[in-house]
Amino acid sequence: MAKGKVPTRDELLAFIKESATPVGKREIARAFGLKGDQRIELKELLRNLRDSGDIAADRAKTFKDPKTLTDITVLEIVRVDDDGHLLAVPRRHDEEKEGPPPRIEINPQAQSSGGRGSGPAPAVGDRVLASLKRRGKNTYEARIIRTLGSAPRRVLGLYEEPSGRDGMGIVTPTDRKLKASYDIRPADKNGAEPGDIVWVEPSGGALARRARVSERVGAMSDPRTVSLISIAANDIPVEFPAAALEEAERAKAAPLGQRLDLRDTPLVTIDGEDARDFDDAVFAEPDPDHPGGWRLLVAIADVAWYVRPDKPLDRAAYRRGTSVYFPDRVVPMLPEALSNHWCSLVPHEDRPVLAAEMWIDAEGHLKRHRFHRAMIRSAARLTYTRVQRAQDGMPDAEIAPLMGKVIRPLYGAYKVLLAAREKRGALDLDLPERQVTLGDDGRIAEIGVRERLDSHKLIEEFMVLANVAAAQALEQRHTPCLYRIHDNPDAAKIEGLREFLGTLGVGLPAGPRIRPGDLNRVLHQVADKPVARLVNETMLRSQSQAVYSPDNLGHFGLALARYAHFTSPIRRFPDLIVHRALIAAYGLGEGGLPEADKGRFAEFGEHLSMCERRAVAAERGAMDRYVAAFMAAHVGATFPGRVTSVTRFGLFAALDASGADGLIPIRSLGQEFFRHDEGRQMLIGERTGETFGLGDRLRLKLVEADIATGGLLFEIVDVIERVERHAPPRGSRHDRRTPRRPVAQRGGPKDKRSRRRR
Incomplete structure (x- = not known):
């Protein structure tokens, strides 16, 4: 390197990324021999690299490759290699987005003080806090500081009895992160039959792969077992404690008391055809004092x-x-005595609610609001399909009398709210939702796309307005609020999105900060093009995850300054906390937020965000397994599909008709060596130049459908259509690329498209 000269952007980036340890500004200046004003230039250059996401900075003001692991991190021991070395992965590593995990080798003899000492040896499944020392590119040695969780006392897996093993069984984990299978002696199979999903208890430490069956979950051939796998694997609580059930059974009708009597107001519930509980009712009427304005009521079951x-x-x-919702069942947050009865706004029966009364002007701005404890009597239990048909001029006998006073005013208010949403620039992703229909035998009979109607959007806009009003009300009354926050996208992800869009000839404004309206302009630009779905899915992956927090960061996706969850306390505990806070803030009687809970909102946010992630993982896992079961009958058949993700180890693709997605391993692409072009999201053959990239339409052959893990494997039969791409934008991180051999792996994770809950 040239001494006494300020490095170029690429020189500085290479120096930081090649350093075995994070380096500070002082070390960089010393390495390049910088003095005086040159240090000011260096500071500006470092700031630009950090803002673009090319480097990461920590509290010690040192810089490193953002993909480099921190010195102290949480690891999960996942397997033993052929040489007997324990290998671990970062606890939160996303293999699809970040590529294959680094090689982290644990030497049980090299433990930091305060570690296990003479305790049991670390084993597969252990979670450990460890210090890391970088040994080479993407290679680390770990020193265990302490164990955070013991090796799995139980592992969920599929029991089989391969021939030629003298009755010895084998259990393959349903969790693809656990690579090792377990041997089951005949004396330890505890009545398990081949094809059963079982819990096993590993024994003998890390090197021994023996276990005993402790519990049989169900036969893999029974479609009901599919959901049970996800419930068990994600530790979803199923049974209510006896005391909780008794408390729910003792519930009775709430008295009118001091409640606002809204029983003569024709509020209606609008839900899906298969809904069993109805926790929100709506009403709208013109505001006589403000032409073009509306008075809205959103009444939510008074769970508190x-x-x-x-x-x-x-x-x-x-x-x-x-x-938690599965295709064949629901694991409810509350017992059915409440969720399907006293807290369900069934028509023509008195039900207690917490009601948001709101006024909007002709521009859709929320002008004022009030919250009441009230009593309502729902005028009708309507469905999205019936309401939409009525608005389109085909009301049925029940809805016809409600058209003038109920249905048309609801759509009138919705039209104003929709215009306000579009004006403020809320992110408008178009991502079709997969819908499965089960047959009488409990198996998937059909996979389709859920129809998106204006009636769905109507209810969504009413709920969004009520959620905003709840957050505003708590702020105005200086009461703690559990916000639903959706932070701005990470600068590095936005830069990656910008570069990807550039390869499609689509521009995105420069800079690390972006607005939802900027993204919407891109979506509108590609709306009628073949890459529309590809752009929508890629943009979704660039978003931050929505979480619960007492610290308000706003909601990027909805383009709102404040937002809370208020509208579904039957199925979300955060909403119940917001209800209690409103009851306390407005002095609405019993069941308000206790004084002792006002200091627990950070704890509430962390726990309830975890519960949501757990539920999403369980729902997604069950859906993957149901789809794999559906596709198992079609192994060997060919289908048109589209590439949805490109990694170093292969492609992920989704089939056009069913949306079923799976992996195309790089080993199946032939003898050619392919390099991963991250900037253009492509695999490029080094010899032939053949390419496979994001959005390419392919004809795929299904070669494997693993019901236990939910994994699908495809092979490419033919290329139907390739997406036209340009070179990465000049000066981008991927403007110059070095070919490298991809890591060929057997199997791998499925594409987990993250549909974030609002």
Whole structure:
């Protein structure tokens, strides 16, 4: 390197990324021999690299490759290699987005002080806090500081009895992160039959792959077992404690008391055809004092009346955090005595609610609001399809009398709210939702796309407005609020999105900060092009994850300064906390937020965000396995599909008709060596120049459908259509690329498209 000269952007980036340890500004200046004003130039250059996401900075003001692991991190021991070395991966490593994990080798003899000492040896499945020392590119040695969780006392897997093993069984984990299978002696199979999903208890430490069957979950041939795998694997609580059930059974009708009497107001519920509980009702009418304005009512079941703080029912619901939905069942947050009865706004029966009364002007701005504890009597239980047909001029006998006073005013208010949404620039991703239909035998009979109607959007806009009003109300009354926050996208992800869009000839404004409206302009630009779905999915992956927090960061996706979840306390505990806070803030009687809970909102946010992630993982895992079961009958058949993700170890693709997605391993692409062009999201053959990239349409052959893990494997039969790409934008991180051999792996994770909950 040239001494006494300020490095170029590429020289500085290479120096930081090649350093075995994070380096500070002083070390960089010394290495390049910089003095005086040159240090000011260096500071500016470092700031630009950090803002673009090319480097990461820590509290010690040192810089490193953002993909480099921190010195102290949480690891999960996943397997033993052929030489007997324990290998680990970062606890939160996303293989699809970040590529193959680094090689982290644990030497049980090299433990930091305060570690295990003479305790049991570390084993596959252990979670450990470890210090890392970089040994080479993407290679580390780990020193265990302490164990955070023991090796799995139980592992969920598929039991089989391969021929030629003298009755010895084998259990293959349903979790693809656990690479090792377990041997089961005949004496330890505990009645398990081939094809059963079982819990096993590993024995003998890391090197021994023996286990005993402790519990049989169900036969893999039974479609009901599919959901049970996800429930068990994600530790979803299923059984309510007896005390919680007794408390729910003792519930009775709430008295009118001081509640606002809204029983003569024709509020209606609008839900899906298969909904079993109805926790929100809506009403709208023109505001006579403000031409073009509207008065809206959103009435939500008063769960706080029945679920009191620190009672058995409250503790059980908090542990669950949310209801979990599977194709064949629901694991509810509350017992059915409440969720399907007293907290369900069934038509023509008195039900207690917490009601948001809101006024909007002709521009859709929320002008004022009030919250009431009220009593309603729902005028009708309507469905999205019926309401939309009525608005389109085909009302049925029940809806026809409601058209003038209920349906048309609802759509009138919705039109104003929709215009306001479009004006403020809320992110408008178009991502079709997969819908499965089960047959009488419990198996998938059909996979399609859920129809998106204006009636769906109507209810969504009413709920968004009520959620905003709840957050505003708590702020105005200086009461703690559990916000639903969606932070701005990470600068590095936005830069990656910008470079990818550039390869499609689509521009995105420069800079690390971006607005939802900027993204919407891109979506509108590609709306009628073949790459539209590709751009929508890639943009979704660039977004931050929405979480619960007492610290308000706003909601990027909705383009809102403040937002809370208020509208579904039957199935989300955060909404119940917001209800309790509103009851306390407005002095609305019993069941409000206890004083002791006001200091626990950070704890609430962390726990309930975890519960939501757990539920999403369980729902996605069950859906993957249902789809794999559906596709198993079609192994060997060919289907048109589209590449949805490109990695160093292969391609992920989704089939056009069903949306079923799986891996195309790089080993199946032939003898050619392919390099991964991250900037253009492509695999490029070094010899032939053949390319496979994001959005390419392919004809695919299904070669494997693993029901236990939910994994699908494809092979490419033919290329139907390739997406036209340009070179990466000049000066981008991927303007110059070095060919490298990809890591060929057997199998790999499926594409986990993250549909973030609002």
